Each structure stands twice: as C-alpha cells, then as structure tokens.
Amino acid sequence: MFGKFARLVAAVMSAVFAFSLSTTPIQAQGKVLVGLSFSDFETPRWPQENVIMTDALKAMGYDVVSQQAGHDPKTQNDQIANMVTQGAKAIIIVAQDADAAATAVEDAAKEGVVVIAYDRLIATPKIAAYITFGLTQVGNGQADGVLKALGITAIDSTGKWTKDNPVNLVKLEGDPGDNNAKFFEAGQDEILKPYVDAGIVKVVARQNIANWDETNAVTAMENILTSQNNKVDAVIAANDNLGLGALQALTAQKLSVPVSGQDATAPGCNSIAKGQLTVTILKDYRVMAPQAVELVDEFLNGKTDPDLKSYKLADLTGNASLTGDVMAKYLPVTEVTKDNLYEAVVVSGFQSYDDVYQDIPEAEKPARPEATKAP
C-alpha cells in the first residue's frame, strides 16, 4: 500500500519537475517580480504612471516592487541592483541620469533582466526597449505656442517684432542628465531658427534647470530678469514645473509674457485656464504606461513588439562615441493652449474638470462635460 503511494508521489513529482524544467511559462512557476524604478515622485506624472503600471502588472499576475530615487542617480542604481537581487525578471526605469543608470542596467542585463527605458533613454544598448513620446515634437509645440502668442505666424508675418525690435527670449531647459532635455531643445530650435537667423528672435538667456525643479526655475528666472533689466518678452520653459516657476518670478515683477510648459499637469492646465501659462504639451501616459507593461510581458514570454524600430544609440543620445542599436517606439503628443484645453484635456479625461477650472469664476467656465472620453 505504502509502496504504491510512494511510487505515485514519485511519478507525480518527476512529472512536475520535468514540466517545470522544460515548458512551464514563467508565470506558472509562481509570481514573477517586475521592478519599477523612478527618478523621483516630484514631477506630477510619475506617481500617476506608477499606479497605472503597478495595477496593470498586478492584473496580469505579476508581483511588483516600485521605488523612487529622490533625484539621486546613485540611489537609483542601488535600488535597481536591489531589485535584481530580489529576483526581478524585468525592470521599467525612468532614469534620473542617462549615463549613470547605464551601469546598473548593464549589471541587470548580465543577469538576464529585461530593462525597459521608460520615457527617458538610458545610454546603453543593453536595454530591451525604449518607449517615449516624440521628443522634438514636444519642443516644436512649445516654440510654436509661444511664437503664435507673440503674434508671429510665419517669417513674413511677425507682427510688431522686427530686427530692430526683436523678441527677447529666455529658454529654461530640463535637467542636463536627462537625455530628453537636449531633444526638447532641438525641437524648439528647429521652429525658432528662421526667426533667430533673421534677428527677429534673440535668445537673451538659456539655462538648464537641475532636477526640473520649480523652485530652481524661480531662482533662475529671478536672476535672468535682474540681469536683463526685466526686458524679457517670452519664456520657453521645457515643462510645466519650469513654466510655473518662471511665471512666479515674472508675476512678482508684474510682467505678463507668453510662457510654455509640458505635461498638461493639473496646475499647468489650471494656469492656462486662468490665462497665465500659454501652452503645454499633452503626452498621454494613459496610453504609454500600459504599452510599457505590454512590452515587459512580451519580452518575458520570448516575444517582441512589431511596433518597435531599431535606432542607433549614437543618434538617440547625440553622443557619437556610443555604439550599438536600441529598439524604440515614439508616441504622439498634443499641443494644448486655451483654445483646445477643454477638448484635449478635460473631455479626454486627462485632468479633471474641477482641477482645470479651479478658482475660475462660474460664469467663465465651460459646461461640465457629460462624460469623459478615455484614450
């Protein structure tokens, strides 16, 4: 009797063992751990994307470990190494610093970990994929929105602005360690170039703002206003944090000039509704976050994504000394001004009606949308 039972157990055990060695998909061996590593939770979008990705991964049966690095590249690398030690099979990373994160990613890749560079590139070909939004389009939209608000619509239609009366333009750019920052600026410059070449736009100051921090932007803008005797006609700021920081410094000097942003944050959109911020760029992370999770799932199951295209790392970083290729995917962006704020941001459900129209007199608000349209 006992012998029969033992033989049965042995047979079942060896079948289970053979199965788990050969064909078992990853999930069937217990929950697979996926890491989410963020540079910080100060920029409003990251905590929201953390929630979307965590929920999506859990719904697909994954375990999730998520950390933010408080803007410190070394902390982020330690957190990534820790996730690998804990057994994470994939990590989605928003890198604080494109170069610094490469070290941790290369170590993770040696252990077979799938790394997705999320929104920001990491300067190594060892990532499995890079998913982001059209970076130069972001910059194009920022410059376009500001020029239009100045009354400049074409090189032969520049309104009151001439070579003798040029636009004194300030540029507040992103954190220098963020690979995106230079491509946002390149996009701005693409639009500005004919006007700069013709002397109609004069860049009187440009500065990278560490950590994309709003307080740092206020200080930078205050110093620029002092050095320019307040003679500033427009500010291209690379995201809403920087744009709102610039606006604080401008308002303190009772100046009102066109200012750009990016992210369509709740405070940024509220500022547009109030007629302060001029333009922001909506990047619909409700679309991107699930796609990053999808990429993880595909790679962990030995598949790849047909929408990924191969790019040279040197081109994606602007650093000719970097070799290798990276699979990447760029998603579309939307330029948002007062004209399309309601449709693009509120009706689409990207931000709530109450956040966008906070402190706006009842009589000036559009009707509350009956339903919001999911992306």
Ligand code: BGC
């Ligand atoms: C992102 C922006 C964001 C900024 C600050 C950039 O890399 O693309 O959307 O505003 O970082 O976090």
